[in-house]
Amino acid sequence: MDDVGEHRIPRGIVAEATARTMFTLTRHAPAPELAEFVEYHWVLHWDRRGKPPHEQRVLPNLSVHATFFPGASGVYGPMHDVFSHRLEGRVQGLGVRFRPGCFRAFLDGPVSDIADRTVPLVDVFGPRVIEAAESVQIATDDAQMVRTIDNLLIANRAGLSxxxxxxxxxxxxxxxxxxxxxxxxxxxxxxxxxxxxxxxxxxxxxxxxxxxxxxxxxxxxxxxxxxxxxxxxxxxxxxxxxxxxxxxxxxxxxxxxxxxxxxxxxxxxxxxxxxxxxxx
Incomplete structure (x- = not known):
């Protein structure tokens, strides 16, 4: 774990022992300006080329997540059901886990409006998110991904009410x-x-x-x-x-x-x- 404080956070990776053989996961603290909004960034890498695809299940939690992955980019509202994603090919990407209660500063409406839904990134963060998402895919290391998304969020944040x-x-x-x-x-x-x-x-x-x-x-x-x-x-x-x-x-x-x-x-x-x- 990368500089992320420990406290009671539902994470819920199902069959974690097996999951660790399917992908690498690191968690990174956000920029100081985002500390009251973001719990952490999570970065995934997997390479399933020549191997069977893997279906990864994650238990529901309260956080809004913004994800930057090929074919799986978007703002995911709080979920009531188990989330499942198919891992295949070679992929890298980043997700942002927002503190429960703190995503409303980025959203034009109640957070309940996006519960159990996925909203396109551009609908929330505007057109500059397209360039940021592309930068994540060509980044040469995790730190570059984190800086890119930190800058995007800092430009879009409003104060917490x-x-x-x-x-x-x-x-x-x-x-x-x-x-x-x-x-x-x-x-x-x-x-x-x-x-x-x-x-x-x-x-x-x-x-x-x-x-x-x-x-x-x-x-x-x-x-x-x-x-x-x-x-x-x-x-x-x-x-x-x-x-x-x-x-x-x-x-x-x-x-x-x-x-x-x-x-x-x-x-x-x-x-x-x-x-x-x-x-x-």
Whole structure:
């Protein structure tokens, strides 16, 4: 990992052990001017020439992402479903992971308008994004890619509103405290009413606060299951604040598309392992 601070961020690369043999991933801190907007840049390289294509799945999260890849460029709103991308050929590219609550400064409308959607880069960043995207594809190193996109974002950014800061702080409350498992607890932590939190999340995060809490809880569960294989599901459900195991399993399946046992087997799959330079 490249100069990116550690905190509770849902990442959700499914079957990460296998994924590391399919591509290299590095994460890079943004320019200081962008620190309040961007969590990090992520850079991918893969070379599947002469090899079977790889279908990579990623669990849903709260962040807006702007991606600069051949055939997969765009602004991706917060997703409610597992995202899948087919890796083939030889490709390099960069993605920007924005802090939840902070993309509204770049967008002409509520973030909920782009939830579960992909918007063309030019619709958000204007025509100069075309040259920036081309520069990413011909860059000779990761630092050049990062500088190119940093410059693009700096030219397009606006200030964060008070409401945006409150939304970002509400998400940080969830990230900071795994004990927040209900919207009422989030309201108590932030001092906001339920209605205020709902409005903030629709405008600036792009989902409901209930969904945001669920994403963090179930991403934690997915990481635990991937690490431990078949944990004590009843105990895990209790630690995550669920009233019973069946409720946890229903929620887990709704978010990941798989029941916990199947997810554990998928996450533990270890095919076509070859060394790479992943530094996550």
């Amino acid at each position: 008070i409401a945006a800061r409150r939304a970002a702080e509400a998400v940080e409350s969830i990230a900071r405290d795994p004990g927040i498992t209900r919207v009422a607890q989030l309201c108590a932590d932030t001092g906001l009413t339920t209605r205020s939190v709902q409005r903030l999340f629709a405008e600036h995060v792009g989902c409901t606060p209930k969904w945001a809490i669920r994403i963090y809880r179930l991403n934690d569960a997915a990481q635990r299951i991937a690490a431990e294989g078949e944990p004590d599901y009843a105990g895990l459900a209790v630690r995550l604040g669920y009233s019973d195991q069946s409720h946890f399993i229903r929620d887990f399946r709704a978010v990941t598309g798989q029941p916990p046992g199947e997810y554990a087997r998928t996450a533990g799959a270890d095919t076509e392992r070859t060394p790479d330079n992943d530094r996550t």
